[in-house]
Amino acid sequence: MAAKPRILIVGAGPCGMTAALELTRRGFTARIIDKEPGPTPLSKAVGISPRSLEILEPTGVTERLLAKGVRMQAVQARYEDQLLATIRLSRIPHRFNFLLSLPQSETETVMEDVLRDLGVAVEWNAELTDIRLAGVKVEAELSGAKGGTFDYVYAADGAHSRVREILGLGFTGYTHKRTWSIADAAIPDWPFPEATAMAVLHRNGDMGFIIPIGPKRFRAVSNTPDALGHIPGTASAQVSQSDTFHIPVRQADRYQAGGVFLGGDAAHVHSPIGARGMNLGIEDAHAFAARLTGKTLDGYTAERHPIGHRWIVLSERLLAGVQSANPLLIPFRNLAIRTIGRLPALQKPMMERIAGLRE
Numbered sequence: 350m351a352a353k354p355r356i357l358i359v360g361a362g363p364c365g366m367t368a369a370l371e372l373t374r375r376g377f378t379a380r381i382i383d384k385e386p387g388p389t390p391l392s393k394a395v396g397i398s399p400r401s402l403e404i405l406e407p408t409g410v411t412e413r414l415l416a417k418g419v420r421m422q423a424v425q426a427r428y429e430d431q432l433l434a435t436i437r438l439s440r441i442p443h444r445f446n447f448l449l450s451l452p453q454s455e456t457e458t459v460m461e462d463v464l465r466d467l468g469v470a471v472e473w474n475a476e477l478t479d480i481r482l483a484g485v486k487v488e489a490e491l492s493g494a495k496g497g498t499f500d501y502v503y504a505a506d507g508a509h510s511r512v513r514e515i516l517g518l519g520f521t522g523y524t525h526k527r528t529w530s531i532a533d534a535a536i537p538d539w540p541f542p543e544a545t546a547m548a549v550l551h552r553n554g555d556m557g558f559i560i561p562i563g564p565k566r567f568r569a570v571s572n573t574p575d576a577l578g579h580i581p582g583t584a585s586a587q588v589s590q591s592d593t594f595h596i597p598v599r600q601a602d603r604y605q606a607g608g609v610f611l612g613g614d615a616a617h618v619h620s621p622i623g624a625r626g627m628n629l630g631i632e633d634a635h636a637f638a639a640r641l642t643g644k645t646l647d648g649y650t651a652e653r654h655p656i657g658h659r660w661i662v663l664s665e666r667l668l669a670g671v672q673s674a675n676p677l678l679i680p681f682r683n684l685a686i687r688t689i690g691r692l693p694a695l696q697k698p699m700m701e702r703i704a705g706l707r708e
């Protein structure tokens with residue numbers, strides 16, 4: 350019988366933890382390290398797709414996420430003070446016919462708890478400092494833990510991936526100039542329907558999104574420095590976390606170098622519109638584990654790179670559409686949103702993409 354491969358997962362974000370969960374479930378033994386002392390304390394990605402819930406279900410993660418998250422039922426699109434459309438997520442053709450809204454800090458904590466129950470301890474405070482391809486093996490140096498030689502390394506070490514950088518894998522793209530902001534807030538007097546996200550577009554191209562993340566708790570995102578400033582009904586907001594950021598749009602040229610494979614933000618980054626960032630990473634990790642099991646790892650880039658690329662192209666189009674300030678285009682865009690809102694058949698392709706059911 351062939352010896353079990355030695356596997357190192359670098360990064361215990363949602364992508365790395367999914368890789369550890371999936372590999373463990375399939376009978377592999379993997380080490381998982383992270384340079385930080387524990388799961389992120391930040392709420393970061395808040396939308397978990399039906400496909401991610403499906404992937405995480407066999408390990409028991411999904412059941413625990415469902416017990417904690419908000420089942421988002423609808424998305425409203427508004428232009429200034431007009432309601433353009435209400436898109437009902439209950440039309441997603443899946444038994445999980447909603448987007449589950451939960452701060453990433455809680456998602457990661459659930460994943461770590463389940464891993465621990467499965468006998469896998471995340472090695473926190475352990476940083477990858479160097480990596481070398483050595484024939485068919487991979488040598489990894491760590492600080493804070495013992496390094497060694499591995500058959501496979503799964504690099505889920507985020508947008509600034511050290512692994513990608515050391516191996517010289519290109520990360521081609523650009524960064525948008527606009528300063529974006531996010532804020533988590535309690536809004537006791539929220540006047541709109543519950544379990545409903547809202548996108549508010551303005552004639553000057555500014556916009557705001559708001560997503561429920563708990564009872565009277567919300568995540569606001571804006572393409573301006575004031576996350577809540579473009580959303581009606583937020584006068585009573587009490588902000589608990591806020592930050593600003595710029596949107597990078599980049600993709601690794603290859604997702605594989607020898608026995609090293611990239612997944613999640615290490616492989617692709619794009620705008621948060623459509624809530625695909627974390628979900629694509631969960632799908633990458635699932636594909637890696639399935640391909641390792643099926644001994645088809647060499648097809649990993651060919652499978653995952655085009656999927657990442659298609660989403661980057663689509664999310665850039667969506668971004669250009671929602672932040673258009675062109676007075677000639679806005680009436681057509683708004684008419685398109687109204688029409689899509691009236692005709693469920695037109696909503697299906699985009700809904701399936703956001704749900705992770707169509708690539």
Ligand SMILES: Cc1cc2nc3c(=O)[nH]c(=O)nc-3n(C[C@H](O)[C@H](O)[C@H](O)COP(=O)(O)OP(=O)(O)OC[C@H]3O[C@@H](n4cnc5c(N)ncnc54)[C@H](O)[C@@H]3O)c2cc1C
Binds near residue numbers: 362507531612613621
């Ligand atoms: C402020 C903010 C808001 C966001 N909002 C959204 C959103 O609304 N929707 C959405 O879909 N996405 C959002 N994202 C993006 C989302 O958080 C990422 O897509 C997701 O975290 C990617 O998961 P990952 O596991 O690939 O990488 P990460 O979550 O970045 O995890 C990488 C891990 O690797 C570890 N690491 C890095 N280098 C090393 C090393 N050398 N050795 C050991 N460990 C290492 C890090 O400590 C980290 O824990 C947001 C991100 C930010 C920062």
